[in-house]
Each structure stands twice: as structure tokens, then as C-alpha cells.
Amino acid sequence: MxxxxxxxxxxxxxxxxxxxxxxxxxxxxxxxxxxxxxxxxxxxxxxxxxxxxxxxxxxxxxxxxxxxxxxxxxxxxxxxxxxxxxxxxxxxxxxxxxxxxxxxxxTPVNDGDHLQASSSLDPSFWPTHPTMERLWMYSILTGHITDFTWPDDDVTVTKPDGTVEVESISLYGETCSGHRGSDVFPFGLLDSDTDGFTIKTGIRGNLDTGNQLTNREALQAFDARSNSLPYVYDTFKWTHCEADGVNFDDAWENAKARGPSSIKSRPAFKEGEVRRPRYSGYEEIKANAQARKANAKGQAAAP
Known part of the structure; x- marks a missing residue:
């Protein structure tokens, strides 16, 4: 056989x-x-x-x-x-x-990049995806996102344990656009090139791209603190999550206790400092907690 x-x-x-x-x-x-x-x-x-x-x-x-x-x-x-x-x-x-x-x-089978693009057939797709923008605004307004820079190059990251890693923007470099902060968002966000709707940062469209924005500009536009959009959601409650022990009001109350969020940390239109790596915050907290436990054990074991 x-x-x-x-x-x-x-x-x-x-x-x-x-x-x-x-x-x-x-x-x-x-x-x-x-x-x-x-x-x-x-x-x-x-x-x-x-x-x-x-x-x-x-x-x-x-x-x-x-x-x-x-x-x-x-x-x-x-x-x-x-x-x-x-x-x-x-x-x-x-x-x-x-x-x-x-x-x-x-195998000679040619799958195609969009094979199995059937997510929208799942009933959970529709209540999940439309709420992402609302969750994004919630995260900003409660201060859970503090670094909005979007680089154009790969980012070198030093993790808490000293390991150095490179977060790649794209494996295919210049041949694959769409991942960098300066890449143009492929959908027109303004009604026309000369629309009266002006993003409050002073940009009326983009001279190079018409009514399209770069990724960095789109990120700026959806910052709920800068009033770039003509709307903001009237509530940030997800009561169905409370049954699972997740109460979004907790973060909201903590945010109000800390005071208003600083607009200084809003997304930048221009290339700035590299963004904080997506994992460093959690791993830093985890590493510090482990260090404290080890220190406490060491003190307890000392004669």
C-alpha cells in the first residue's frame, strides 16, 4: 500500500x-x-x-x-x-x-484567497461586526488605548524578558500595500473631493488621494474625543455581557474617576514614535507581578 x-x-x-x-x-x-x-x-x-x-x-x-x-x-x-x-x-x-x-x-487545486469567506453566513457575524466601531470608541473614551501611532516600517520591540523581536508590517514589503499608516484607505469616506464635511483636524479630503484617507487619517477621524465625526454613540452598554460577569460600566466609572482623557494622545496624521507593541503592556504587568511574588517568597524564606 x-x-x-x-x-x-x-x-x-x-x-x-x-x-x-x-x-x-x-x-x-x-x-x-x-x-x-x-x-x-x-x-x-x-x-x-x-x-x-x-x-x-x-x-x-x-x-x-x-x-x-x-x-x-x-x-x-x-x-x-x-x-x-x-x-x-x-x-x-x-x-x-x-x-x-x-x-x-x-496539489493542482487553486484555492483562491477568498475561499471559505463565509463568515457572514454565521448569525453571530452581524451583531459582532457592526459593534466594533462602538467598542473602539468605548476603548478610547475609557482610556484603554493610549498609543495611536501607526508606523510605516517594521517595529523592533524589546520584551520585558529582554528578548528582541521584530513586528513586521508586511512579509512582502513594498509589494503589499494596506498595512502602513500612510497607505490609502481604499474606500471614499467623504461624499466627494470637494465636500463641505471637513475633518476637524483641518483636512478636507486629501490632495493626493481625493476623498480617500490614509489609514492614519482614518484612525484620527474615528477618535471620539476629537469630534471628527458628526456623531457619537449615545450609550456604551452591553447588558447581555453581564450574564457572563462582564460589566462594561466598571471601566466607564473608573475612567470618569480618573478625569477626562487627554486629547494629546490622539492618533497622529504624520509618522511619529513607533506604537507600543500589542503585547508589551500585558507581559510587562505579568512580569512585574511574577517578580513581586518571587521577591516576597525570597523574603519569607530568609532567616
Whole structure:
């Protein structure tokens, strides 16, 4: 029995562990897409415009180029990046893992970047997404967001334990726009290029982009403290969350006790200091708490 046959046989590894095939298939839509985004799945050479995707993919021009998936450990670097692969196939042998990796890298199926874009079919999608702006305003007004800078370059971060990491704006650098603060938001936010609605920061549209704004400008516009928009939500209550022990009034009352939020920390239109990394605040608090506990234990153990 070949390895490929073994992968499809319900009497073997997959079949014996219940729904392993189904779980692997459930995440199959994201594997190729993520490998491409991470620079592992690539294409070389050229193709004519009338060639079908499956024809190009079957020629070997595209795949996990530079990786030997017939032997050795090259497959491990790819396998470790496959969503849920370790939890689904963690107890499989190297041959099975290598074959799964090879199939994902070489299959002529062309998924497309929008495959499985079915979130809107989930009933929870609609009450969740429209409230994001309201939650954003709430977070600003209660002082939970203090750093609004949006850089144009990768950010080097030193974590509390001294580890230095780089947060990448985009793996594909200049060829992938949309992630930087200066990139243009692709939707017109003003009615027209000469609309009378002027954002209070003094910008009437954008001379270079018409009625579109950069990401940094859009972030500024949605700052509820600057009155850039002609509205603000009249309530920031989510009573259905109280049943789960989350009361949004707590943060609101604490914010009022601290006094008004300073407009000085509002988003900046121009490139400024790099933003605070998304994880540093929590990890710093956690590290300090652990240090205090260790210090307390040390004092208690001292004669």
C-alpha cells in the first residue's frame, strides 16, 4: 500500500483516530493561502495569460520550491506552519507528515484567497461586526488605548524578558500595500473631493488621494474625543455581557474617576514614535507581578 493510499484509508492512522480526516479537511482552505503569505509556496518562471491555473500548478512551476519533500527533515519547517496540523497529526510518523506536507504543496487545486469567506453566513457575524466601531470608541473614551501611532516600517520591540523581536508590517514589503499608516484607505469616506464635511483636524479630503484617507487619517477621524465625526454613540452598554460577569460600566466609572482623557494622545496624521507593541503592556504587568511574588517568597524564606 502506498503512502498516498494510506492517507486516504479509514482503517489506518486517520480512521483509527475518529474524525481526523474531517478536521484536516476543515482547515485545508487556509494552508496554501498561509504558505503563500509566508513566502514558502512560490511560483517561478512565466506563463501565458490564457493558461488555466490548474495547468500551471501541475507543471511544477509552483509549489514549496527549494524544499526537498521526498526525504529528510525539510518538511518540518512547512508542517509546523500548517494550521492545526500538529494537534491533528501530532502522533503520526514522519512519513505521514512528510506526505501530507508534500500533497498540500503540490496539489493542482487553486484555492483562491477568498475561499471559505463565509463568515457572514454565521448569525453571530452581524451583531459582532457592526459593534466594533462602538467598542473602539468605548476603548478610547475609557482610556484603554493610549498609543495611536501607526508606523510605516517594521517595529523592533524589546520584551520585558529582554528578548528582541521584530513586528513586521508586511512579509512582502513594498509589494503589499494596506498595512502602513500612510497607505490609502481604499474606500471614499467623504461624499466627494470637494465636500463641505471637513475633518476637524483641518483636512478636507486629501490632495493626493481625493476623498480617500490614509489609514492614519482614518484612525484620527474615528477618535471620539476629537469630534471628527458628526456623531457619537449615545450609550456604551452591553447588558447581555453581564450574564457572563462582564460589566462594561466598571471601566466607564473608573475612567470618569480618573478625569477626562487627554486629547494629546490622539492618533497622529504624520509618522511619529513607533506604537507600543500589542503585547508589551500585558507581559510587562505579568512580569512585574511574577517578580513581586518571587521577591516576597525570597523574603519569607530568609532567616
Amino acid at each position: 502506498s503512502r498516498r493510499q494510506r492517507l486516504c484509508c479509514r482503517s489506518t492512522t486517520f480512521g483509527r483516530t475518529g474524525r481526523r480526516e474531517e478536521k484536516l479537511a476543515m482547515f485545508s482552505f487556509v494552508h496554501r493561502k498561509n504558505l503563500y503569505r509566508e513566502g514558502i509556496f512560490q511560483c517561478s518562471g512565466t506563463a501565458s495569460i490564457d493558461q488555466k491555473p490548474e495547468e500551471i500548478l501541475s507543471t511544477g512551476q509552483c509549489g514549496c520550491l527549494g524544499y526537498d519533500l521526498t526525504q529528510g527533515n525539510d518538511y518540518e519547517d512547512i508542517f509546523d506552519r500548517l494550521t492545526m496540523a500538529e494537534s491533528i497529526l501530532g502522533d503520526a510518523d514522519d512519513d505521514v507528515k512528510r506526505e501530507v506536507t508534500s500533497i498540500i504543496c503540490s
